[in-house]
Amino acid sequence: MLTVIPYSLPLLRPWTTARGVLHTRQGWLVRVGDAWGDCAPMVEAGTESHAQAWAALTSWDGGTTEELPAAARCAIESVRLPHRFGGAGTVRVNAALGAIDDALAASIADAADAGFQIVKLKLGVRPWAEELTALEALSLPEGMSLRLDVNEAWTMAQASDAVQRLRPLAIDCIEDPLTDPSCDALAALQAQTSIPLAADACLSRLGVDALIAAKAVRRLILKPMVQGGPDRCVAIAARAKAEGIACIVTTVVESACGVWLAARTAAEIDPSAEQTHGLDTSRWLCEDTGQPPPIVRGRIALGGGFVPFDEFLQSPAIRLAKPI
The missing domain is CATH 3.30.390.10 (Enolase-like, N-terminal domain)
Structure with missing residues (x-):
């Protein structure tokens, strides 16, 4: 029932x-x-x-x-x-800091102190030039890199300029850079930079198989809530891995239950913990449906079996x- x-x-x-x-x-x-x-x-x-x-x-x-x-x-x-997916494992996690604000440098320092090695920022909220200037002014802690989620806010000209201006910074990847993405446009932008590009919102529009076949990006962002379940994410990841494309599991600010399930999906897709996944959204909630997976020094440790949800x-x- x-x-x-x-x-x-x-x-x-x-x-x-x-x-x-x-x-x-x-x-x-x-x-x-x-x-x-x-x-x-x-x-x-x-x-x-x-x-x-x-x-x-x-x-x-x-x-x-x-x-x-x-x-x-x-x-x-x-x-x-x-x-x-009930086995033990470790999942590396990025810190989810949200949009650029006046406290950005302090937030990055706090994330480094907490053991995170990658922080994720939401771009496309402020004017393009203002955000790029704020990023260029950053001095990142040693060992820290940025994951930039553009949410399809840049034109091709802006994206081309951005990947050149951001070269001095440690950039882990840039997600959904283009306002009007296509496999050809993403591939052309990827050819301009060593920074890995990642596809998220455009997966359904362009088609997972088309993106993989074109090798238009180096990473796919897989959200169980968007793909229709953990089983579909695992299947996509297997196809992508065969073509040398990495997959990152992320959440959509769901409840603790959803984050536990996403963490299990990440561990199944990435058993060697080679990638860093986007599972740090519980920090944004005033209340939750239960205790989310504890993140310690930028990692989630999953024990054998499955978390009890009675709480x-x-x-x-x-x-x-x-x-x-």
Whole structure:
């Protein structure tokens, strides 16, 4: 029997990207027996709407999930995850700092002190020239690098200029750099720089297989909530790895349940912990549905078996939530 439990999670501060501002995260925990999943739609990230997800969850008859929209399918498929991805492992994690602000240098220093080696910044929020100037002025701590998520805010001319101006900085990768991406345009930009480019929002529009075949970028950003579940992420990663393309698992500011599931997915895709994944979004929440995976010195240590989720039923975020 499928149980659907709504939650509403206020953020500590607005989650600001080139696509908009988020103040509260809403979704549903999905339970089948003792197994849990998280359905946290975010249209801006590429999922269905909340209304579409609710309709899918409440009408699912227990059969195939292949035709379900992404976030709803992710929730239902995730309840099967404990039976697949239950081994021990370590996942390296970047610090999620959000958009550039006046406290950027201090935030980067704090992240370095906490043991993070990569910090992720959201670009495309302020004017292009202002953001580039702020980045050029940075003096990064030793061993620290930047992951820049442009959210498709740059023209080709701006992107070409940016990759040249950012050469003196330690840049881990640049995600979704182009306003009007195509496989050819991404490949042309990648040819201009040694900085790895990564595809995220354009995966569904351009097609995973087309991006892999063209080797247009060096990394793919895989979000279980957007791809439709951990199983699909693992399948994509296997195809990408065969062509020398790395995959990074990231969250979409979902609940603790969703972050645990994403961490398990990352460990399955990257068992040697060669990549650094985007799982640090729980720090942005005032309340949560439970305890997210602890991040210690920039790493999540996953023990054998699976995290118990009984505590989720005691969360104020669940008790106070109203159906969407």
